[in-house]
Amino acid sequence: MALTTTIGFGCKLISICLHPTRRRHFTPFLPFHWSSSLNTAQPQTTGHNYQSTYPNLSHRFGSHQSKPSTENPTMESIGVLMPAPMSSYLEQELEKRFNLLKLWTVPQKSQFLKDNSGSIRAFVGNARNGADAELIEKLPKLEIVACFSVGVDKVDLNKCREKGIRVTNTPDVLTDDVADLAIGLTLAVLRRLCESDRYVRSGQWKMGDYKLTTKFTGKTVGIIGLGRIGKAVAKRAEAFSCPIAYYSRTAKPELKYKYYPSVVELASNCDVLVVACPLTEETRHIVNREVIDALGPKGVLINIGRGPHVDEAELVSALEPEVPEQLFGLENVVLLPHVGSGTVETRNVMADLVVENLEAHFLKKPLLTPVI
Numbered sequence: 001m002a003l004t005t006t007i008g009f010g011c012k013l014i015s016i017c018l019h020p021t022r023r024r025h026f027t028p029f030l031p032f033h034w035s036s037s038l039n040t041a042q043p044q045t046t047g048h049n050y051q052s053t054y055p056n057l058s059h060r061f062g063s064h065q066s067k068p069s070t071e072n073p074t075m076e077s078i079g080v081l082m083p084a085p086m087s088s089y090l091e092q093e094l095e096k097r098f099n100l101l102k103l104w105t106v107p108q109k110s111q112f113l114k115d116n117s118g119s120i121r122a123f124v125g126n127a128r129n130g131a132d133a134e135l136i137e138k139l140p141k142l143e144i145v146a147c148f149s150v151g152v153d154k155v156d157l158n159k160c161r162e163k164g165i166r167v168t169n170t171p172d173v174l175t176d177d178v179a180d181l182a183i184g185l186t187l188a189v190l191r192r193l194c195e196s197d198r199y200v201r202s203g204q205w206k207m208g209d210y211k212l213t214t215k216f217t218g219k220t221v222g223i224i225g226l227g228r229i230g231k232a233v234a235k236r237a238e239a240f241s242c243p244i245a246y247y248s249r250t251a252k253p254e255l256k257y258k259y260y261p262s263v264v265e266l267a268s269n270c271d272v273l274v275v276a277c278p279l280t281e282e283t284r285h286i287v288n289r290e291v292i293d294a295l296g297p298k299g300v301l302i303n304i305g306r307g308p309h310v311d312e313a314e315l316v317s318a319l320e321p322e323v324p325e326q327l328f329g330l331e332n333v334v335l336l337p338h339v340g341s342g343t344v345e346t347r348n349v350m351a352d353l354v355v356e357n358l359e360a361h362f363l364k365k366p367l368l369t370p371v372i
C-alpha cells in the first residue's frame with residue numbers, strides 16, 4: 001500500500017507505500033514555515049477568476065494594487081491580532097488598514113493580551129494558529145476570527161457561536177493548488193519520482209536501469225469528502241482515465257461517481273484513497289486500521305486534509321519495522337513541507353480574502369466567505 005497523509009495539525013504529510021514485500025514508502029509534510037519563500041517573491045497573475053467566484057469583492061485578489069479604505073479612517077484604531085507570521089503580503093495589507101498587533105514580536109504575550117484586550121476586535125488565524133476558548137475568553141471585544149486557511153479546525157467554533165463572534169476562511173482560492181498537489185504526490189509515490197531523482201544524482205544510473213514503478217492512469221481513485229477540493233481532485237484524476245468513487249455523509253446523486261456508504265467499503269474498492277474532508281470530531285481518525293487494511297498492500301493513501309484524519313498509532317504500527325524518524329534515511333521516502341496551498345498566487349489571494357472579510361465586517365457589509 002502507498003500512503004500519503006498529513007499528520008499532526010496538518011504540518012506533516014506522509015505518503016507511504018506498503019508493498020507486498022512489506023517495504024514502506026513515506027512522504028511526510030514537515031513543519032517548516034511557508035511565509036519566508038513568499039517574502040521576496042514577485043507578484044504573479046493568477047490563473048483563476050476570483051472576482052467571478054466572489055462578485056462582492058471590491059478590488060485586489062492578489063493584484064498587489066490594493067488601496068486601504070480611506071473613507072473609513074476609523075478602522076485604523078481597530079486592533080487586529082495576528083499570533084504568528086503567515087504572509088508578509090497579508091501583514092502589509094492589514095497594516096495599511098488596521099492596527100495590526102503581531103503577537104510573535106512581543107516577549108510578554110499574556111501581559112500584551114491584557115494590555116490590548118480593550119482594542120482587539122479581530123483575530124487572524126491559520127492552519128496552525130487558531131483561537132481556542134481560552135484565548136477567546138481573554139479577548140472580550142473580539143468580533144471576528146478571519147482564518148488565512150480553508151480549515152477552521154483550530155478555532156473553537158462553539159465558543160464563537162456562543163459569543164456571537166463571526167468566523168471566515170479562505171475557500172475556493174486554494175482548491176486548485178491542493179488538488180494539483182494531491183495528484184503530484186500520487187505520481188511521486190507511484191512513479192517513485194524522488195527516489196529516481198536520487199538514483200540519478202548519486203550516479204547509480206550509470207550502473208543500470210532503474211526498477212519498474214506503478215502506473216497511475218486508469219487506477220480507481222476513492223475520495224473521502226467530495227467538497228470543493230475532493231471534486232477538484234476527481235476532475236484531475238478523470239483526466240488520467242481514473243474511475244472515481246467517493247464516501248461522504250450523504251450520496252450526491254447528481255454526480256456520476258460511485259458512492260460507498262462507508263470508508264472501509266470505499267478503501268476496499270479503490271487503488272488510491274484521497275482524504276479531502278475537513279477535520280471535525282466525526283472525521284478524526286477516519287482512516288483507521290480497518291481502512292488501512294481494506295486499502296490493502298498495493299493501495300495508496302493521499303491525505304491532503306489534517307494529520308488527525310489518520311490514526312497515526314495504527315499507521316506507524318502498520319509500517320514495521322521502521323519508526324518515522326528512520327524514514328529520513330530511506331530511499332523510498334519523499335519529504336515535503338506543509339505546502340498544499342503554498343504558491344505565491346494562492347497565498348496572496350487568500351490574504352486578500354482575509355482582508356476583504358475583515359473590511360466587510362467592520363463596514364457592516366456581508367462577509368464574503370462566512371463560516372459562522
Ligand SMILES: O=CC(=O)O
Binds near residue numbers: 127148149150151340
Ligand atoms: O491547510 C491549509 C488550510 O486549511 O488552508
